[in-house]
Amino acid sequence: MADSKLSSNGLSNKLSEGYLTENDWAGLKRYTDARIALGRAGTSIPTQAMLSFQMDHGNARDAVHLPLDVDKLCSELQDQAITPILLKSRAQGRTEYLQRPDLGRRLSVASAATLTSFAETIEPSMQACITIVDGLSSFAIQSHAANFFKQISLRLKEEGITQMPPCLVEQGRVAVGDEIGDILNAQLMILLVGERPGLSSPDSLGVYFTYKPKLGFSDANRNCISNIRPAGMSYEAAADKLIWLIKQSLQLDYSGVELKDQSDSIESLEEPKLGNFLLD
């Protein structure tokens, strides 16, 4: 992101020099993702840094607004011999979805009916339901849902946990999993959702785990694993945490704030830090 001084246009005129100031502390960029040492044009943000910001904002906006390509995701799941149940929330379109979170938390009447009749066809002993929800970033779901699904599905099998077919919800919020889990009488709701995109993390996936979900549950009833993406938490680390939470909840008979995540945190391999170098 460093701005190099624009090449001289050949004029010897003083007016064409010194209009862009670089910062002598640019070496600190190694240690943080913050947009430090941007330099300045006058006192304003230089062109390249300004456009780089706009590109990141553009990506984040697209992640919110581009609709999930359901067909593409379904075909990726089909490659794993999985056919999801397609559902919709009560929100009609993105504009309403963004202003009415309450509508995104409930299934549409038609979807609830579809799911209710489906529920009659599954064996009562089935434990887990993985639900994929577009949430606030279709980009996150498009990028990670199929692969991450594969990973956790495998891990659940290893643990001997039985799985229902997954659900896929358009224009959904996290709490829509409560209604789905309630209708399916699921013991374990594992909900994959596109998180509110940050400027540098438009593809961040979140997992919300709820034990014996019921309509009307609050966020206090679930556990969240956040920031799953290549530059954040890996699929594997997230799956480890999830399985740890599931095993705990099966023993304790609950999930949520009372279930503290004490799984081993994985140390990240980062460049050695300087500590508070300002005190050197």
Added chain:
Amino acid sequence: MSYSISAGGNHWVFPDLKTVMAKASPDRSGDRLAGVAAQTSQERVAAQMVLADLPLKTFLTEALIPYEEDEVTRLIIDKHDQTAFRPISSFTVGDFRNWLLSDLADTTQLKNISLGLTPEMVAAVSKIMRIQDLILVAKKCSNPTAFRNRIGLPQRLSTRLQPNHPTDDPTGVAASVLDGLLYGSGDAVIGINPATDNISSVITLMKLLDDIIQRYDIPTQSCVLTHVTTHLEAINRGAPVDLVFQSIAGTEKANKSFGIDLAVLKEAHSAALSLNRGSCGDNVMYFETGQGSALSADAHFGLDQQTCETRAYAVAREFSPLLVNTVVGFIGPEYLYNGKQIIRAGLEDHFCGKLLGLPMGCDICYTNHAEADQDDMDMLLTQLGAAGVNFIMGIPGSDDIMLNYQTTSFHDALYIRKILGLRPSPEFEQWLIKMGITTEQGLLLDGLPAAFSHLQARIGG
């Protein structure tokens, strides 16, 4: 009692005062989400007309949330200053707007009536004011405060340096602090949102910021924006606490959802005062607010979000804060949908807080799912600068990599100072000159200042 008016060829009846207030509010998504917004444009103006004819003193007898049920209402009523109210006691809300806009209402008069105003009176008049009215009147209010420097003096604009980092990494935090200081930022506070509320990490951050302030003898204050009870624990453990932070809201129930009440705020205020760490003054509290927080906690009692927000300022006023920051666009599009709504809300909050006597600043911000962008923030920044805002945020390149939202950059603060001829806090301004960061005229100097040259080998490109 109900209120009615014939206007626009229709007869409008509103069942009670809070309905008049809600329907008179300029359009915003949060009021629609709550189901209290006007259904039509005509209904909105009709409610505004009812409001304009309403005597100000109505708000002293008709509580929007019952006195018996809510300690914020009790605070508002019990602390109301009848003497300060007397000069305006015969006004309707409409008269009050006219008087505020008149040249009779100068800085001294506005200060004199401040304790005679309740949040509801101020919220009411804001609903019948245009953007330029909100700017003009706020500009006449002067509410300076002091701790280790003076903030909010005329023609001054301060910044909170916000060096947030996703893992509270000391190097990452220090890098943003240095970047900010060298861009002339940090005179309101160096204030960090910690990634965790864990007491030992919070104390580590408090020490980190305090060490920097002491090492470079910076006339500013530090704050770690953690829960008030965590501050109390940190103070008990001997941590260097300059300012105590807390998010506050306008109803007792909403404050309960934040895990606070007036008693715990009072306890924290006394504890911070007892440390006696200020050199210029003893304003030791830093509060944050924002429209929509009461609704989000299901604690709005059918009030519109702007009225709830203004009631939070009564809570703030009780504790003589150094800084009150309305974090206007953070809450998301279900409360403030787009740039237009965010801009209006930011100016309303600034106006209402200033009129009530508070040192108002604004986190001029938006999230990526709001219909807003940098252009909208530039407009709000420019308007708040014109309105005389005490402080804004300063963050590297507008990008908060921990909270994942966008607020004003160090560069943005330099822009608004430049176009409006605003300067930093006087003590901080002298420090910037002494350290070789700016010239006597306030212009940034090139290169790494001599006072930081010992760091060259560690931080160079």
